[in-house]
Amino acid sequence: MxxxxxxxxxxxxxxxxxxxxxxxxxxxxxxxxxxxxxxxxxxxxxxxxxxxxxxxxxxxxxxxxxxxxxxxxxxxxxxxxxxxxxxxxxxxxxxxxxxxxxxxxxxxxxxxxxxxxxxxSVLTKGIKDVIGWVKICKGCKKKYPPEYAMEECEICGSRIIRKRVKKP
Ligand SMILES: [Zn+2]
CATH class of the missing domain: 3.40.50.1010 (5'-nuclease)
Known part of the structure; x- marks a missing residue:
């Protein structure tokens, strides 16, 4: 195949x-x-x-x-x-x-x-396994936009990690 x-x-x-x-x-x-x-x-x-x-x-x-x-x-x-x-x-x-x-x-x-x-086409729903990212604080779980540049959470100072998400 x-x-x-x-x-x-x-x-x-x-x-x-x-x-x-x-x-x-x-x-x-x-x-x-x-x-x-x-x-x-x-x-x-x-x-x-x-x-x-x-x-x-x-x-x-x-x-x-x-x-x-x-x-x-x-x-x-x-x-x-x-x-x-x-x-x-x-x-x-x-x-x-x-x-x-x-x-x-x-x-x-x-x-x-x-x-x-x-x-x-990009805009059709044909592709099922499409993903995007969010950034999320490891400590308090605050979500940040993918383009957020800082590595530490502005609330609790924990590390921010990138997480995969399925597009709705
Ligand atoms: Zn935090």
Whole structure:
């Protein structure tokens, strides 16, 4: 059986969507596209925990994709970052994985239909094992937002730990 994996674009990462059961991949360019602080912190944690892997697409996969795009004429326009993400999904498929691309971008979803690459939208409830984080004080259990930077509780001074939560 092929390994199911997810390939995440910026909308997926900003939406806080990734699988904890399967491996998640994204490209270096997507990482640099993430500007808002909350998403950056979540992303950094996910990378440190090995939940999200960063990988460049294979140049051959990118070339194949560009051929398909050129044949489509002006109908399908993708940014360089978007091309890289689709090409990464193709690369991983060639490596024997079973990738699903997670994106809310319609242009990308259209090209994925054409190349028969499975995809899902970020905003749909399709992904069951989506997680997020809260920070919680070990002592008094006060909850802090994920982007809270201090390591000690402002109330009792105990250590603040990060805890995984399922999204409602
Ligand atoms: Zn506390």
């Amino acid at each position: 092929k390994n199911k994996i997810f390939v995440l674009d910026a909308s997926a990462i900003i939406g806080g969507f990734y699988s904890k059961k399967s491996a998640n991949f994204t490209t270096p360019d997507v990482i640099s596209e993430i500007k808002d602080l909350k998403s950056k912190i979540l992303l950094q944690s996910a990378i440190e925990e090995g939940c999200i892997e960063i990988k460049d697409p294979d140049p051959a996969a990118l070339k194949r994709l560009e051929t398909v795009l050129n044949e489509s004429g002006d109908i399908l326009r993708l940014s360089e970052v978007d091309k890289d993400i689709v090409a990464l999904a193709i690369t991983l498929k060639n490596e024997g994985y079973d990738p699903t691309l997670v994106t809310d971008d319609y242009s990308m979803q259209n090209i994925l239909k054409i190349i028969k690459m499975p995809y899902r």
